[in-house]
Amino acid sequence: MKSSAPPLLSILLLIIFSLTLSSKILVRRGGGFSSIEVEEPSLVLRNKVPVFNSTLLKYAAIDVGEAQAKHEIEELLKGRFGSRGRYGYSVKARTSKGVLAMLRSPQFHRNWLDFRRVLHDWSRKKRYQPEIMDELIGLVKGPIDRHNGLVVSERRYGSCAVVGNSGILMQKEYGELIDGHEIVIRLNNARTERYERNVGVKTNFSFINSNILHLCGRRQGCFCHPYGANVPMVIYICQPTHFLDYTVCNSSHNAPLIVTDPRFDVLCARIVKYYSLKRFVEETRKPLDEWCSVHDGSMFHYSSGLQAVMLAVGICDKVSIFGFGKSASARHHYHTNQKAELKLHDYEAEYDLYHDLVNNPQAIPFITGTFKFPTAMVYQ
Structure with missing residues (x-):
C-alpha cells in the first residue's frame, strides 16, 4: 500500500x-x-471604480445661466414675447404654410396653446437625473421604430455611425463604411450630395439643434428634409422660444420630430463642463473661478455632435464616430465655408470625452455605475 x-x-x-x-x-x-x-x-x-474630483463635480453642476433661463421661460408662459432673450432671438411665428402669423390671429392662438403646453412640460422636467441614459431607447428609438413600422422593443441598435461635419471627412473615403452601419445619424442637416464617397448616402435620422429648426420654420411648409420627408429628426432646444417653431413644424411633418428630454440635456451639459473645467485647470493652472471669463459661462454649451454621440451611446451596442476633429488643412465644416469654431463650445474638452468613451468609459462622470456602455471607435 x-x-x-x-x-x-x-x-x-x-x-x-x-x-x-x-x-x-x-x-x-x-x-x-x-x-x-x-x-x-x-x-x-x-476595472477599478474611478475616483472623480469632487471640486470639478461641484463646479460642473452649476448652471450659471439657470436663473436667467427660468425667468425667460416664465415670461414666455405669460405671453410676454418682448424680451429677445440671451441669444437675440425675435419671435416671428409662421404657419405650416410659411405665412407669417399675426399675434392675435386664430392660427397663432392655436400655435400659442400648443407652445405653452410643450414649454411648460419641458421646463418642469429640466433637472439632473443620470438614469435618463437608460430611458433613451424608449424616448427616441421607440418612436422612430414605430414610425418605420418595426416592432418596438428594448433592444439597442446593433451598430450606429454618428457622422459629424468636420472638413477632415474629405481626407478619407469612409462613405461605404458609414453606410454599412445599421443606423446612420447625421448632424444639422449637412448635405451628402456630391460628398457620397466621403460621407455616404444613408440617413436613418438627423440630429439638429433648434436654431436649424428655426430656419426651417421660415420656409414654405417648414421644409427641413434634406434626407427625405420620411426621415425623423431629433432636436435639442437651444432657446425656449424655438418651441414656437416646433409646434408649427410638428403639425406639417410626416416623420417624427423628437425633442430631446431636458434631463438628457442637463446630463450632457454637466459632463462637458466637467471635461472643460478639468482641461482648463490642467492647461492654465488657474483657479476654477476664472473658467467663466474664458468660456463665457452663461453662454457655454455642448455641441450638437456631442449630444448626438451621447444619444448613440444610449441606444446602440456599437458606436462609430466620423468627422469629429480638426486639421490645419481642412475646413471647419466639409459642406460650408465656415473656418472658425464657435467659442461657446469647448471642442478640445469634447475630444477628451470621446477618448475616454473609446478607452475608459467608466471615467466619464455623472453617469450611473449600472449603465452599460457600448463599444466605441473614432475614425480620423
Whole structure:
C-alpha cells in the first residue's frame, strides 16, 4: 500500500485546484494590478471604480445661466414675447404654410396653446437625473421604430455611425463604411450630395439643434428634409422660444420630430463642463473661478455632435464616430465655408470625452455605475 501524499504537497495541490476553478489572473499594469476573471466563454475585465474630483463635480453642476433661463421661460408662459432673450432671438411665428402669423390671429392662438403646453412640460422636467441614459431607447428609438413600422422593443441598435461635419471627412473615403452601419445619424442637416464617397448616402435620422429648426420654420411648409420627408429628426432646444417653431413644424411633418428630454440635456451639459473645467485647470493652472471669463459661462454649451454621440451611446451596442476633429488643412465644416469654431463650445474638452468613451468609459462622470456602455471607435 502506497503512503499518502505529504501534507505540504496536498495543500499545494488544493491551492492550485482552487485557482484553476476561479480562473483568476493578476496582470501587472503601470505599477498596479488589474483583476481579470475568466468566465466561459469570454473574459470580463473588472476595472477599478474611478475616483472623480469632487471640486470639478461641484463646479460642473452649476448652471450659471439657470436663473436667467427660468425667468425667460416664465415670461414666455405669460405671453410676454418682448424680451429677445440671451441669444437675440425675435419671435416671428409662421404657419405650416410659411405665412407669417399675426399675434392675435386664430392660427397663432392655436400655435400659442400648443407652445405653452410643450414649454411648460419641458421646463418642469429640466433637472439632473443620470438614469435618463437608460430611458433613451424608449424616448427616441421607440418612436422612430414605430414610425418605420418595426416592432418596438428594448433592444439597442446593433451598430450606429454618428457622422459629424468636420472638413477632415474629405481626407478619407469612409462613405461605404458609414453606410454599412445599421443606423446612420447625421448632424444639422449637412448635405451628402456630391460628398457620397466621403460621407455616404444613408440617413436613418438627423440630429439638429433648434436654431436649424428655426430656419426651417421660415420656409414654405417648414421644409427641413434634406434626407427625405420620411426621415425623423431629433432636436435639442437651444432657446425656449424655438418651441414656437416646433409646434408649427410638428403639425406639417410626416416623420417624427423628437425633442430631446431636458434631463438628457442637463446630463450632457454637466459632463462637458466637467471635461472643460478639468482641461482648463490642467492647461492654465488657474483657479476654477476664472473658467467663466474664458468660456463665457452663461453662454457655454455642448455641441450638437456631442449630444448626438451621447444619444448613440444610449441606444446602440456599437458606436462609430466620423468627422469629429480638426486639421490645419481642412475646413471647419466639409459642406460650408465656415473656418472658425464657435467659442461657446469647448471642442478640445469634447475630444477628451470621446477618448475616454473609446478607452475608459467608466471615467466619464455623472453617469450611473449600472449603465452599460457600448463599444466605441473614432475614425480620423
